[in-house]
Amino acid sequence: MAETPIESDRTHVFPLELARAMPVIVRGEGVWVEDAAGRRYLDAMSGGSMAATLGHGRHDIIAAARTQAEKLAYVHNERLTNPLQEHLADELIAVAPEGFSRVKFTVAGADAIEMAIQLARTYHVERGDRDRWQVISPAQAYHGPTMETLALTGRPGLHGPFGPYLPQHLHIPPSTWRFDPTGDAALAALDRALEGAGPENVSAFFCEAISAAALPAYTPPLRFWEGLAERRERFGFLVCFDEVVTGVGRTGNWFAGAATACVPDIIATAKGLGAGYAAIGAVLVREHVYESVARGSRRFTLGHTWDGAPLACAVGLAVLEAVRSERLVERVRDRGPSLRDELERALTGIPLVHEARGQGYLLGVEYVDPRDGTSFLPRELRVAARIDEAAFERGLITLSTQPTRDGFAGDQSLFAPAFTTTDEELGEMVSRFADAVGHVAEDVEEELSTLSPTGGSR
Numbered sequence: 370m371a372e373t374p375i376e377s378d379r380t381h382v383f384p385l386e387l388a389r390a391m392p393v394i395v396r397g398e399g400v401w402v403e404d405a406a407g408r409r410y411l412d413a414m415s416g417g418s419m420a421a422t423l424g425h426g427r428h429d430i431i432a433a434a435r436t437q438a439e440k441l442a443y444v445h446n447e448r449l450t451n452p453l454q455e456h457l458a459d460e461l462i463a464v465a466p467e468g469f470s471r472v473k474f475t476v477a478g479a480d481a482i483e484m485a486i487q488l489a490r491t492y493h494v495e496r497g498d499r500d501r502w503q504v505i506s507p508a509q510a511y512h513g514p515t516m517e518t519l520a521l522t523g524r525p526g527l528h529g530p531f532g533p534y535l536p537q538h539l540h541i542p543p544s545t546w547r548f549d550p551t552g553d554a555a556l557a558a559l560d561r562a563l564e565g566a567g568p569e570n571v572s573a574f575f576c577e578a579i580s581a582a583a584l585p586a587y588t589p590p591l592r593f594w595e596g597l598a599e600r601r602e603r604f605g606f607l608v609c610f611d612e613v614v615t616g617v618g619r620t621g622n623w624f625a626g627a628a629t630a631c632v633p634d635i636i637a638t639a640k641g642l643g644a645g646y647a648a649i650g651a652v653l654v655r656e657h658v659y660e661s662v663a664r665g666s667r668r669f670t671l672g673h674t675w676d677g678a679p680l681a682c683a684v685g686l687a688v689l690e691a692v693r694s695e696r697l698v699e700r701v702r703d704r705g706p707s708l709r710d711e712l713e714r715a716l717t718g719i720p721l722v723h724e725a726r727g728q729g730y731l732l733g734v735e736y737v738d739p740r741d742g743t744s745f746l747p748r749e750l751r752v753a754a755r756i757d758e759a760a761f762e763r764g765l766i767t768l769s770t771q772p773t774r775d776g777f778a779g780d781q782s783l784f785a786p787a788f789t790t791t792d793e794e795l796g797e798m799v800s801r802f803a804d805a806v807g808h809v810a811e812d813v814e815e816e817l818s819t820l821s822p823t824g825g826s827r
């Protein structure tokens with residue numbers, strides 16, 4: 370099959386976007402991937418989804434997977450355990466924030482988040498607090514495509530036609546520079562949500578410690594985290610973090626939750642744990658969450674077929690070994706700030722660019738309407754999509770989004786390379802990206818001069 374790209378009317382695959390022609394990627398080495406026609410692309414997005422944190426074609430991880438597959442690929446973890454699951458749990462607890470003591474393995478991110486919600490509710494029910502079920506979370510987030518994870522966001526644009534299926538959770542607006550730079554409005558919204566639900570009915574506050582696709586590299590102001598920690602203390606709900614992207618090194622810490630002023634009670638992680646070599650996620654809990662079950666019913670029996678399977682856990686162990694032995698958390702922590710500076714410098718003078726943010730190797734660029742420097746860009750200009758297209762033409766894989774219709778953020782780009790990317794490759798990624806943005810910006814500014822102002826901000 371040498372045809373590339375493939376149009377949606379020439380495949381039996383049900384693609385995500387039918388209007389998009391998809392290059393057929395046949396091999397990868399380091400941060401380069403190659404399509405069926407031999408065209409090479411620099412992968413600035415760790416496999417497109419931020420999962421391939423160690424790059425492509427890692428022989429050590431492939432060897433670990435092969436060795437384990439030959440010995441024992443699969444047993445279920447309901448009546449049996451296996452040394453890989455046991456060992457990987459030990460290793461994760463060793464790098465988790467203080468106080469975390471147990472790990473439940475999952476297949477991916479969304480099911481880890483669903484399980485985190487179930488464990489938070491279980492914690493309360495086991496302690497006799499049966500009324501606590503309500504979850505409060507920031508509206509502008511992405512937690513996955515399942516009904517519960519969609520419901521954790523307050524984004525009608527993302528919910529699409531599935532609104533009637535979604536449980537009614539409570540949402541607060543993000544405290545971004547545009548709407549709430551101090552975090553005061555978000556805290557006031559949190560107080561209103563607590564009061565509206567009745568704090569005795571609230572099970573958990575759920576959020577990304579540092580946002581990924583929904584608000585690239587954004588984290589609330591310190592004041593918000595401190596206020597959240599104080600309210601947890603006062604009202605007794607749990608704090609759960611979605612670390613599906615940030616877990617296992619992405620932001621220059623093993624877990625981003627360790628660096629906030631509100632250490633969570635439960636962490637859900639996934640992508641970087643398998644680094645694109647296996648589907649694996651994990652839920653980590655602090656001792657009091659585990660204790661509630663240990664002293665209560667002594668049962669939490671929900672789980673998927675592949676949870677804790679030897680093959681996936683062998684990959685997880687090889688990934689942690691590589692991250693540790695190559696000092697990649699330290700590399701990301703040390704190199705991240707200068708990478709952000711390089712990105713900012715390369716984008717200087719492009720009026721479309723509001724800012725380049727960065728937390729380790731999770732970087733983001735936010736675009737604004739250059740006519741006033743604050744409004745969202747008009748949706749019909751498709752700036753995010755055009756930037757990805759322009760990057761692609763320059764042999765660069767990026768991921769830009771346009772959540773404008775949800776009202777909290779406009780066009781934005783993610784920039785999230787593998788931790789193993791060389792300085793030369795980072796420089797090349799930045800330069801191709803800036804070239805793509807500059808090219809789109811020129812066209813867009815010309816188009817904007819013919820449009821009436823949008824007043825696109827909320």
Ligand SMILES: Cc1ncc(COP(=O)(O)O)c(C=O)c1O
Pocket residue numbers: 418477478479480482511512513514577581582611613614639640
């Ligand atoms: C922040 C965040 N949470 C959760 C998920 C869902 O993870 P998965 O696709 O592995 O189910 C994603 C996926 O992109 C994500 O970026």
